[in-house]
Amino acid sequence: MTVQLDPATLDAAACYRLMTGVVVPRPIAWVSTLHEDGRVNLAPFSCYTFVSYEPILVGISIGRRAGAPKDTAANIQREREFVLQVAHESEAALVHASAEPFPPTVSEVEQLGLRTEPSRLVRTPRLSTAPVALECALEQVMTFGNAGSQFVVGRVVLAHVRDELYRDGKIETDQLRPLARIAGPSYATIGRLFRFRPNGQRG
Numbered sequence: 001m002t003v004q005l006d007p008a009t010l011d012a013a014a015c016y017r018l019m020t021g022v023v024v025p026r027p028i029a030w031v032s033t034l035h036e037d038g039r040v041n042l043a044p045f046s047c048y049t050f051v052s053y054e055p056i057l058v059g060i061s062i063g064r065r066a067g068a069p070k071d072t073a074a075n076i077q078r079e080r081e082f083v084l085q086v087a088h089e090s091e092a093a094l095v096h097a098s099a100e101p102f103p104p105t106v107s108e109v110e111q112l113g114l115r116t117e118p119s120r121l122v123r124t125p126r127l128s129t130a131p132v133a134l135e136c137a138l139e140q141v142m143t144f145g146n147a148g149s150q151f152v153v154g155r156v157v158l159a160h161v162r163d164e165l166y167r168d169g170k171i172e173t174d175q176l177r178p179l180a181r182i183a184g185p186s187y188a189t190i191g192r193l194f195r196f197r198p199n200g201q202r203g
């Protein structure tokens with residue numbers, strides 16, 4: 001037996017609840033952008049993935065707020081750049097607080113007392129504490145659905161990975177400890193990692 005859900009009979013909120021329950025856990029892009037007055041805007045986005053690896057392209061789905069673009073989307077389209085940070089699980093409270101809909105002139109970075117440092121190839125600063133920060137140049141924006149969600153695709157022009165996390169050309173996931181989102185105020189951390197040995201046995 002299954003519960004059968006016909007999207008045509010669900011309202012927007014029910015569709016949103018369904019998909020934020022189905023696509024779990026979602027990694028979080030903690031995105032800094034530049035407001036036109038030079039302040040640094042910061043917000044988390046969990047509808048995100050990489051869409052190509054050569055070149056490296058990352059995509060973030062940014063919804064609208066009362067029909068208008070969120071500050072992040074507006075800033076990215078104006079400045080044509082952003083920085084995507086991976087948040088460590090210990091930063092969960094800061095990530096959650098940075099999603100507050102502050103007015104565009106208020107910098108979440110200043111409000112939350114976060115430290116930033118200059119990026120190398122984009123003007124948008126990056127978060128000093130982030131284990132990974134990706135400097136990105138805007139590649140494309142596509143609009144989807146009745147709510148006009150914008151799928152923002154950025155090309156990674158420089159990746160910063162904290163040195164102790166990068167070994168043999170790979171990122172040590174068990175030390176990265178990324179935060180993931182479930183829905184609303186629910187989050188997850190990565191549980192026990194396992195791998196398959198060449199003989200197919202689980203190690």
Ligand SMILES: Cc1cc2nc3c(=O)[nH]c(=O)nc-3n(C[C@H](O)[C@H](O)[C@H](O)COP(=O)(O)O)c2cc1C
Pocket residue numbers: 028041042043044045046047048061062063064070071072073095096098099100101102181
């Ligand atoms: C963990 C987390 C993940 C989120 N993911 C998304 C997302 O994928 N897309 C989106 O439009 N909003 C998402 N939000 C909501 C935005 O962060 C929120 O609307 C924020 O105020 C946008 O900030 P801005 O107006 O400065 O861009 C998320 C919120 C949280 C707490």
